[in-house]
Amino acid sequence: MTEQTEQIKQIAERIREIREISGISAEALAIKLGITTETYSKYESGNTDIPVGIVFKISELFNIELSVLLGGDNPKLRIYTVVRKGKGLKLERRKQYKYESLAYNFIHKKAEPFMVTVDPRESLMEFHSHPGQEFNYVVSGKMMTVIDGHEIILNEGDSIYFDSGYEHAMKALNNEQVRFLAIIF
Numbered sequence: 001m002t003e004q005t006e007q008i009k010q011i012a013e014r015i016r017e018i019r020e021i022s023g024i025s026a027e028a029l030a031i032k033l034g035i036t037t038e039t040y041s042k043y044e045s046g047n048t049d050i051p052v053g054i055v056f057k058i059s060e061l062f063n064i065e066l067s068v069l070l071g072g073d074n075p076k077l078r079i080y081t082v083v084r085k086g087k088g089l090k091l092e093r094r095k096q097y098k099y100e101s102l103a104y105n106f107i108h109k110k111a112e113p114f115m116v117t118v119d120p121r122e123s124l125m126e127f128h129s130h131p132g133q134e135f136n137y138v139v140s141g142k143m144m145t146v147i148d149g150h151e152i153i154l155n156e157g158d159s160i161y162f163d164s165g166y167e168h169a170m171k172a173l174n175n176e177q178v179r180f181l182a183i184i185f
Helices: 003-021 026-033 037-045 052-061 066-071
Strands: 089-091 097-101 112-118 133-140 143-147 150-154 159-163 168-172 178-184
Touching: 003 037, 003 052, 003 066, 026 037, 026 052, 052 066, 052 112, 052 178, 066 089, 066 097, 112 168, 143 159, 150 159, 168 178
Parallel strands: none
Antiparallel strands: 089 097, 097 112, 112 178, 133 159, 133 178, 143 150, 143 168
């Protein structure tokens, strides 16, 4: 089992435990998330990757820090947190995306910032949607962002803010790695 697969299974297990402890059925939670029960069941099984936005929404619904669901640790800092370059909580969620949580140890966050790296060798665009909004700022490289069928090319220094409830995906261009700051609200 790969580290990525193991991480997905652990996240799914934490979500299932929290849902069961709270006495909420899978069907009821699916409705609150705005997804089908079938999709939710796939996520909770640990065999299908769960979009970060869905995990974020679950954390809000249960009033639990996102970092608890993603990494299993309780955040402790209330005034500020510093994350040194390359020292964020690493999340291997999808083959082409590598996430690094940049505020994983701060309690009661209003948003979730991630540094995302997109591998140019992975040509398949995986579309997903999740409740809320998202802001992306390209730190290095060039990428194509597709939102609800609209293709947008973003260069280093460009940014985009969008309703993440629409299907979206990102792809590295020019056979170069792309790094962007993603903030999920």
